[in-house]
Amino acid sequence: MESTKTPTKKTHNSELGSCLYCNTDLLSGNSFCSNKCEKAYSEINNSETKKAEGSELFSVFAVPDSDNSYSLTLSISNIHCASCVQRVERELYEHEGVLSARVNMSTERLTFSWKGDKKYADILAQSVVKLGYGLIPFGDTESKDGHQDQERLLLRCLAVAGFAMGNLMMISIGLWSEETKLMGAATQGFMHWISIIIAIPAIIYSGRPFFYSAVSVLKKGHTNMDVPISLAIILASGMSFFETINHGEHIYFDSALMLLFFLLIGRYLDIRAKGKARESAQKLLSKLKGTATILDKGKQKVIPIRDLKEGMKILVSTGENIPVDGTIYKGISELDVSLITGETIPKTVQEGDSVFAGTVNISAPIRITASKASENSLLGDIVKLMEQSEKSKARFVRIADRAASLYTPIVHFMGLLTFVGWWALGISWQLALLNAITVLIITCPCALGLAVPVTQVLARGMLFKNGVLLKSGDALEKLEKVDLVVLDKTGTITIGKPELIEAKYSNNELQMAASLAVNSNHPLSKAICRAYTGDLLEINEVKELPGMGMQALLDGQEARLGSANWCGNSSNKETETLELWLNLEGQKTCFKFIDSLRSDAKDVIKKIKKAGLEVSLLSGDSKPIVKEVAESLGISAYHAQLTPIEKFQYIESMKKQGRRVLMVGDGLNDAPSLASASVSMSPSTAIDISQNTADVVFQGEKLAPIFKTWRVAIKTNKLIKQNFTIAVLYNIIAIPLAIFGYVTPLIAAIAMSGSSLVVIGNSFRLNLIKG
């Protein structure tokens, strides 16, 4: 079949003078045009994976379109810049039959469609993988799309309401001004009819989010904020319609639309905030799907990870994730276990060692026997724990909802009372209804509908400028009540990057070590290279031995840089510090490293304690290391050698004691604890799964955002409470006036907007926080 011909990989012009990555012509002799390209290039070359050919991993997810064509959406990683987008799209377009190819940078999705066979998807996807981009299929796109539809609906409603409100205001100014008296009755009538033509469709269109919600809640026998809103809008427009037909005076379409417009703004801001959180959760889900290469009767076969069974033999090549918990039966390598323990230094493993799913094989291919089915792996357990915690978290009732559940029955009752009361007093039903509508409008819960989102959006914006991303809408509310701060050690209060300590080594030795280390990707080697700034020696034939170190011949002499044992240091005492040894012609030098603390860790912890919060430290590291760190920071409560499950249990037990826990962590080992804690934070260097779980993600090399966020949270909640107070005071004054008929709906709408403005203005005081 012509459409399934083997992909023709484009040959890139890689001669001197153009960027190795994006082919931009270069004037200088550099290999790359920018740092971004260099980073992307090295990442691609590191992550080059070799999957067995002829698999059907992607095609099963393809969706048939009309007339013999299919489309497929995949999650794509390593997209950094425009040239990445261009490379991927061009690559796909070079294949015959490809109808469209589009990379979405914001959501990191690749969507393409093609004509022909369904299985062609695998060839297309493989060609992109060969460029070095990670592709992961994901099955369920529905939940996201449903959410997106909702967001779009609100945006459309907002646009229509805004349009209608603007035009109605324009007409209303004419109608309400003093000169109206000079206006002929025909002109007035004309303007009222124009108002109707604009308002009725706009209200029907834009009011839908409120109407649907109100109807669905009423069906279940409850009530929410949308019920009085819908009622007020419907009554006000029905009344105005009636009045227009009868050439009456009480026409208040503009108030109804103004109400809708303001409420829709609040609603839209709210859904955007929630959407952001949901998007990142989706990314997490797609990361957990993928494939593994198994050896079945001597043949290589690629199967989805979820189909892995106990006892299967799995081949894990360099750069691949270990797909399932198991035992190594062949090969020596180093694993990046940072996902599980947060430890950045690779762990050396060999035959007989057990390995955990989610760790990355760095140096050499290994073969493992699966000891559990994939859903029972440690990674699976962690995800399960997280899911459970997330569910229990959903029970948190937001302050606005609590207030609404108190507020709505009162509003309804008062509206009804007003109508019945006036009617019983014997005035016309229109006037009685008018007063009731006024009550509904004037009590309009703007403090609830608008001011809470506005305060939160302001807080969010302010934190964002400080490098803090609020992911869940209720994070700030939950932060306020926190009384215990639990910190993870590695990667959270330390930077997670080893640094060379000044010790007993000569400059020559450092030069030698750096010249060897430059050939390795090991974190300790990188640390040596960072510490050394001079010229490097030229060494040929450097070999990297997995789990041992670097080896090279220099003037006929063997030079080694690596672990203590391998470099001939037989004393072999278990030292607590990280070290590398250099063996040069029998002379041994030791390089020591520490994982340094974040520069402001001590300061921030002091501030947190001063603010009356307790601090405790959790770590998977050995006791002496944790003790040293805890003491240097002045933390008295610390727990060492904890597994992810034990960390989780610690948080749970604290919660049982009635504590409100803020967890700050970065590794996969922290993920269940992050999910379980009342509220959680993660540095942006954390792995995706932790960032996705955390309510708050902060950037930068400092811990200060933790304290800053807490302070903003306190202030935000104070402002929200003030806003409620303002709203209640306003209602206490306005409601009696409305009940007794001193207020028209227009004045009510203006008063309502006025109170909203006061509340919004009050929210802006958030920006006054210093430091």
Added chain:
Amino acid sequence: MDVLIFLIPVALSLGLIGLAAFFWTLNNDQYEDLEGAANRILIDDEKIDK
């Protein structure tokens, strides 16, 4: 006041054109990938004849 018969529909239709334009952009997924759009302007001519 006769001019209103003429002016109000003109004002309304101008507004409607804007509204329609917004709906059109929204339905064309133009707000889907703002980050990508910002980056794509950096790409030189895409020589894709399809």
